[in-house]
Amino acid sequence: MASLGPLLLYHAWSSSASRKVRLCLAEKGLDYEGRILDLRRFQHHQPWYKALNANGIVPCLLVGGTALVESNLINEFLDEAVPEPPLMPVDPADRHEVRRWSKFVDDVCLPAVQKPNWSRTMQPIAEKWSDAELERRLAAIPTEGRRQLWYRMARNPFTREEIDAALDILEDMCGQIEDYLAARGGPWLMGDRLTLADLAAAPYVVRFEEERPGHLQPRTAEWWARLTARPSWTRAEIGGYQEDTDRSVAEAMADPD
Secondary structure (H helix, E strand, O other), X not given: OXXXXXXXXXXXXOOHHHHHHHHHHHHOOOOOEEEEOOHHHOHHHOHXXXXXXXXXXXXXXXXXXXXXXXXXXXXXXXXXXXOOOOOOOOOHHHHHHHHHHHHHHHHHHHHHHHHHHHHHXXXXXXXXXXXXXXXXXXXXXXXXXXXXXXHXXXXXXXXXXXXHHHHHHHHXXXXXXXXXXXXXXXXXXXXXXXXXXXXXXXXXHHHHHHHOOOOOXXXXXXXXXXXXXXXXXXXXXXXXHHHHHXXXXXXXXXXXX
């Protein structure tokens, strides 16, 4: 196995992107030191962290002191740096498809899952802020999209209809998993071997199963059972969303706001 030197992962237990990277680290059998950030206390918007990740989001993986950001890119780096077991297909067209799928998950499914997630954990905090506190908090956020999302939590929360529409997007994603498995013959999205495509989808299936239990189609349910039975699943420590959110809060309490 290739040696990367010391690995330090800044993450949050319930963050979908953080879960994706922890799964990849576990599949590669890589040890790392984890540092938990409490997203509800804006620890990821502190100047020291934005110096590592200018977008002020988790995760960020330090590899020998070099900061790597964006979960899909982190996972591709890990796959290239530690080739065994391989998590990308050999065929260039299949590699393109893994990247296309991973981009779809980030571009479409991540904004969808944020609606139920943030409504549950961020809204109860943000809605209590005064206008002055809200302005101060928004000023610390480096990206416009995240500023708009926090503003909505504070002053214009998502409706039940919007959350249901977001869950419909996740249900469509699960339908696409079913189609992949049928077309490729399984047991994994790209065929015989687990790839980064499976890992990209996993955090979103967790949340869909929590919000709409029992809605997975037959092939997808079998795929899910296989994935969650892998030793990497246990090692990545993926629990329930609320449980993992509370865990991040508890573990980060010793750090200053």
